[in-house]
Amino acid sequence: MTPLQSRFALGDIHIPAVGFGTYLIADNDAAGVVADAISVGYRHIDTAAGYHNEAGVGGGIADGIARAGLSRDDLFVTTKLWPGNAAWGDPPKGYDETRAAFEASRTALGLDVIDLYLIHAPSGVEKRVEQWQALCDLKAEGVVRAIGVSNYTEAHIEEIRAAGLPLPEANQIELHPWSQKPDLVAFLRAEGILPIAYSSLVPLSTWRAEPGQSSAKTEEMKADSQSAESPFKTMAVRYGVSEAQLLLRWGVQSGYPVLPKSTNVDRMKQNLDLFSFEITRQDMDMMAAMDRGDGVAWATGDPRDIG
Ligand code: A2P
DSSP states (O other): OOTTTOEEEETTEEEESBOEEOTTOOHHHHHHHHHHHHHHTOOEEEOOGGGTOHHHHHHHHHHHHHHHTOOGGGOEEEEEEOOOBGGGTBOOOOHHHHHHHHHHHHHHHTOSOEEEEEEOOGGGGGGHHHHHHHHHHHHHTTSEEEEEEESOOHHHHHHHHHTTOOOOSEEEEEOBTTBOOHHHHHHHHHTTOEEEEEOTTTTSTTTTOSTTOOOSOOHHHHHHHHSTTOHHHHHHHHHTSOHHHHHHHHHHHTTOOBOOOOSSHHHHHHHHOOSSOOOOHHHHHHHHTTOOSSOSTTSSOOGGGOO
């Protein structure tokens, strides 16, 4: 199995197992970084209106496709609706505003069709069903190939069912050995909704450690990930891989597409290289016992922490 062949079913289509995340990449830097990611082999690029970098990402997609001699169809592109959040003084988007936001994203990215369009968060509250109706209509019109949600709980998905609308095809959520969400994942699996993992690298000592990458990661978690006895470090040494590769392999081996972000070309390549080793059942069981609950991305309610 090579990274480029490796993909998961998503409704009627397929999604690459390893995608490239672009959260916290500035619009000015995004074109170069994304073109590099495509050059080293990424075939799924994940962005969002809320990342404020869709124009740069779109430029990088165009450059990357040209540089690698690819066609548009070789690439899978995800972007997300910013749904609004009344608690932050940001009025929730209704049906027409959702469609207008989609057009703005599509224009910024320079693409006719988006492969996967997600509602970024359930924060639109009373407008959530209208937003979902708009996504269903965009799919029916053929301008998006698959639709889903992000950061939704079971209750938010049940709200869609109660409205009589088709269920999402994917739910992009924080998933790593410290945040495994077994009940939500079991629910998604039972409903045929693909869990997509973000922030797979949270347990890593270098996760968003640079200035300006502040996050909700707790000091306790930081201390644990940096400790010499980190179980991930010990395990990674045993497999002859990096901790990042071990954490990402945990995701794909669990059946989740992963979305690592790196601005460093060597680390980009490393994060794609997950298919020459397999985590044993015993080690997967050991990792299953490391769950610590909800995760860190939403811990503060700070919009900067929504990956
Ligand atoms: P960098 O961009 O300097 O490589 P997320 O995908 O959750 O946004 O996490 C990305 C964070 O993890 C960034 O701080 C990134 O730094 C770091 N990172 C990504 N890949 C690796 C890797 N293979 N080894 C170490 N750190 C990594």
